[in-house]
Amino acid sequence: MRLEYFEMIDRVVSWEEARLTADAQVPEASPVFEGHFPGFPLMPGVLMIETMAQACGWLMLARSGFTRMALLAKVGEAKLRGMVKPGATLTVTAELVHDGSGYAVLKGTLAEGSTRVAEAELTLRTMAFPSPELEAGVRARAAVIGLSA
Template sequence: MRFSLIDKVVELQANTRIVTVKNLTRAEEYLADHFPGFPVMPGVMMLETLVQSCGWLMRLSTNFEYSTVLLSETKALRFKSFVAPGHTLTVQADVIKSEGPTWTLKTNGRVGEEEVVSARLVLKQFNLGDQQEKFRMIDERMQNHHRNAWQELQLVSQGIRVD
């Protein structure tokens, strides 16, 4: 993932719920152009924060069994307000149903008490090697990458620096 948008995991209930935090700062490179003089988090980045939160819930609930998690469908996506530098976007994702590798989740993002984004998302997880054997090593590398990223995220969530 090019942008890692999750700064902290506040709550995790495997197969049920995750609550994450994204602290928006002026250092986010995409804010330079969105919008000059009025920097706000683009809607697509708000959606990506929801998706990444769901991805962590899925990976952790399946013990990193799958290398790839992709957004399959977005339903009832609503943007209700802006997220600006200095704001903390708190995301909650709750599992509506999981059928094998396909999960449907109800998500929302809040700044304080105000809901700023919500959606129902359908995500699918899979291994590339299940389609072509030559990709098994890539699956292993990606699974290890996600395990390492999770270890770092856990440390950061506990307030421990990772340099």
């Protein structure tokens, strides 16, 4: 993970029609931890949600054959069950609940080992890429995390 660049997913372990699993290694050091919190660094809850949202987004991108972008529209039923500290190794899952027209609803989870630390129901808008630059950037990032375009 590079928190300050919003690169939350390190590697996609597997994906199929309605489910994606990924790894995310929380860095030992990040400017984010300087403020959150001084003397007691923790991964911010909003970034835990962002991590789940990105896993959901990658699933929707892969399902579309990388023809459609997915953007977070709604966070529901979010539960931050545990604190995530620097150096933690996280497993992120995204599970499709419903694929609608122009939107999708997914369930995201975040676990450290066998302990679930977060979960949420995430609604994403899905749409054609608004710019070729974004599409190219997304495809390049997908290759880095092992998600074939």
